[in-house]
Amino acid sequence: MRSVQRVDKCLAAACLVISRHAKFCEGARAMRLLLVTPIYPPTRGGIQTLLYQLTASLPGTDVKVITAKERGWEAHDASSGQLIKRVWVPEVSPLIRNAMFNFAALGALYGWRPDVVLCGHIVASPASWMIAKRFKAAHVVYAYGREIGIRPALAAWALRRSNAAIAISAYTRGELLAAAHGATLPPIHVVSPGVNLPDDIGRCDASRPTVLTVARMRDWYKGHDRLLDALPLVIQEVPNVHWVVIGEGKIRAELERRAKAAALLGNVSFLGEVDEDVKESWLSCAHVFAMPSRYPEDEAGGEGFGIVYLEAGARGLPSVASNIGAPTEVVVDGKTGILVDADSPPAIAAALIRLLTDADYARKLGSAARRRVETGFTWELVGQQLHSVLDEVAIAQSGP
The missing domain is CATH 3.40.50.2000 (Glycogen Phosphorylase B;)
Incomplete structure (x- = not known):
């Protein structure tokens, strides 16, 4: 009798997991991811490249991006194949600009309910956290390294208000833990960046060493x-x-x-x-x-x-x-x-x-x-790793 009860409990648990996962499975709608970031292509930089390539590489995911208007954004967005909402932020001091971006981002999302809100930089965490709270979505913070040392208090604040964090290296994960000063934290996953493999790797060899x-x-x-x-x-x-x-x-x-x-x-x-x-x-x-x-x-x-x-x-x-x-x-x-x-x-x-x-x-x-x-380290492989993390967080946030 006890063995039957244990089997019933196992079946019930399995059904619960399946039911939570069903809305992201084949035949149901794709997971919806909202990326909130003040920096994004066409501006250049490692963070910009990473965020663009990752969102473009996520399998089975509907992605929307809220970011700032930058020079050349119209041509970039028209050819990107992504759903991007740009907000205007004046060229002022970084502190004021970041505050104004957060304020503008809060009013930029309507008619679209995300399952996961991904904060692409900790300076956007006030807006990303409030949007996630409004839509009862999972909140995930991306961390790179240097920004944690510059703004440790904000990094700790954002981390405490997230369902999970993604660090680009074990080193960065350690920086996040140090900024938290022993506080209870959500899971911190390490997902390394990737690159696109060139079609032709033929060496041309410069004339000088x-x-x-x-x-x-x-x-x-x-x-x-x-x-x-x-x-x-x-x-x-x-x-x-x-x-x-x-x-x-x-x-x-x-x-x-x-x-x-x-x-x-x-x-x-x-x-x-x-x-x-x-x-x-x-x-x-x-x-x-x-x-x-x-x-x-x-x-x-x-x-x-x-x-x-x-x-x-x-x-x-x-x-x-x-x-x-x-x-x-x-x-x-x-x-x-x-x-x-x-x-x-x-x-x-x-x-x-x-x-x-x-x-x-x-x-x-x-x-x-x-x-x-x-x-x-290809973007395809990294995209699969990130999707697995986000899927897990979204399922946990959706509840039974």
């Missing part, structure tokens, strides 16, 4: 200064080395001044912000990718993941990266690149010299980096 860095030149933690300090050591072994730097920002002028003072302009090209085709060309022609990001005490946050390491790997490039923090989750030391002390120019130089002078070794690491991306 070429080291490539692609990073915004806004903060010193990306490692531009340490690479510049390492360059004279590399030149001693590889005199015609060429360091190509793609990216723009406030530290560029200082780096150019230092390069000129050290008589290194013949070995360095600061290209600034370039079109995607130009970036792709350099990724295909360079011999090594280098971005030794570090975590300095005088700068908030640091590298939360580093999608550009994956972009380099997808094109068969080995990377030189930091041996601490999030880069260690992307670059496998001695397998897909070389991890170094990012504060040590001699260590950085030694890694670059090894990869520039040992073509077979560099080719071996680059091929392994490509395979690693293919098997674990």
Whole structure:
């Protein structure tokens, strides 16, 4: 008799799970996801790219985006294939702009009830939380890394008011836990970013031994200064080395001044912000990718993941990266690149010299980096992982 009762209980539990899941199953309507984010393409950046690619890669999901109007948004939205609602926010200080975006976003959704509200940046969490509360939807917060160090109190506030959080790395998950100071938290899932695999990975090989860095030149933690300090050591072994730097920002002028003072302009090209085709060309022609990001005490946050390491790997490039923090989750030391002390120019130089002078070794690491991306970091795979998390959260929120 007891065994029959246990079977009945199991069947009842199974039926409950099935009934909760039914509305998202084949033959029923797709899960509805609302993304609330102040930054989104056509503006450039790692977060913008991640959010666009993820929402475009989610299987079986109806997605709507609430974001700010930016230059070129009409052409982008017309060709995106996504349902995007833009709100106007004036060009004012970041604090006021974020507040005004939250206010505008609250009135931007009507006639569409989401199952999950995804906060694409913690500065939008007041609006995303209130929208989720209004529609009794699940509230999920996306976390990247640096923004947590800049706004730890807001990150903790948003996390406490979510049903789940998604961190782009184990490092970022640790930053969220630290910001919460031991408070009871919802589940924090780690879902790494991805990349699109190029159709053609044929190498063009630049005429000179070429080291490539692609990073915004806004903060010193990306490692531009340490690479510049390492360059004279590399030149001693590889005199015609060429360091190509793609990216723009406030530290560029200082780096150019230092390069000129050290008589290194013949070995360095600061290209600034370039079109995607130009970036792709350099990724295909360079011999090594280098971005030794570090975590300095005088700068908030640091590298939360580093999608550009994956972009380099997808094109068969080995990377030189930091041996601490999030880069260690992307670059496998001695397998897909070389991890170094990012504060040590001699260590950085030694890694670059090894990869520039040992073509077979560099080719071996680059091929392994490509395979690693293919098997674990395509947007299709990442979209499936994210969908699984969101589906689980939506089912739990919907109740029996």
